[in-house]
Amino acid sequence: MGRAQASDDALFDALRQGGTVLMLRHAQTEAGVGDPPGFRLGQCSTQRNLSEAGRAQSRRIGQALAARGLVPRAVRSSGWCRCIDTAELAFGRHEIWPALHSFFAERAAQRDPQTAELRRALAGLPAPGFEAWVTHQVNITALTGTWVGMGEAVVIRGGPDGGTMLGRLSLGA
Template structure:
């Protein structure tokens, strides 16, 4: 079971942001620094993010560093679930800018290959980023768990009910 494996630490958890308001992508002319211009978490998404953190705490799963895309829905997911996060542009969406896909995915693969820690690493990002790295499709709030040091080695998925 994936939850049991996470107790040993060192895994990479790719989390898609929690449930958002209806829509795809962001409104035309959105600004990263202004949450009012973006598609944000719905009230259900805020509950889902909090529940994710509770599931980790209730199961005794330690989380080390939490990194997130700069999009407000990702930052909010990370902070509601795990209390803090560091924005890392490598996790930013390339949905509207596919020419960034190869560079960002390559940087992320390199980072995961070199990741050596006893702590689980949480990376909160977007569907397109997770699919580019793993080939997996994930629902809002779903987590793809990767083996330490192996960017394409999926151990399993976690879904908050």
Template sequence: MMRHATAPGLGDPAGFVLADCSTQRNIDSRGRAEAQRWGESLRARGITRVRLFSSRWCRALDTAREMALGEVRPLPSLDSFISDSHRSDAHVATLRRDLAAMPPGDPLVLVTHQINFTALTGIFPRSGEAAIIELPLADPVRVLARVPTP
């Protein structure tokens, strides 16, 4: 699981539209380079086949695409819930169900937001930081390693 790459600023502008990247806070050239280094780092470790899921926010989708690890599949349970933070428990429960329903196979790469990452793991990640988490998810989630932004 990783937090999206560097996207300057905080949150999204008032009235942003999920389907319109021009209304959102997006990754910049630094973020694109971080995401590309993530892809390079995984490939260098022999991880070339992954199941890549992302929040539907453009900064997360762009992070996943820049990794160049294959098809990026949007997963709504990875979406930010910052504007609905009182529903943290319900949001995390949905993510847990989604992950539990995934069959065994290639490694999962999940690109999400700080609030989701923190709610699931208790870790406040930097932009582009990742954690290797054990599946199936325990309660609390077992973090096997934290991986800094490359």
């Protein structure tokens, strides 16, 4: 994936112009890495979830975008509760997309097929509007080669080459 680093204002302009994705890592979670042994999708009590700080961070992300008149055309999310909650608190909606699911630890074999699906989606991204994809650090790194903290995002312009990362945004700080 090609890469450029633009200013925050330029990244907001790119989202306004459309044909772009705001790829957001879920907000701050309770302490830990990964999920507890035996976690199950659809059962939040078995997962590592957002902390109160992460819930507030998610709301600030949505407010920061709304204050700039930026409303995503679509909001896609991993099925992990921390991603769903980030999407709901920031944008008020979400659609589960398995391509955004974590492939941390035992799901590592999913990395290449999921990343290929994300690249295909970027290649066919419609020009009007932008999409928000709420996911995990492993997905963002696999697609862009960039590491982001919880609640940070990258802006990617779609295109036939699988997209170009325009830069990083920290919206909920």
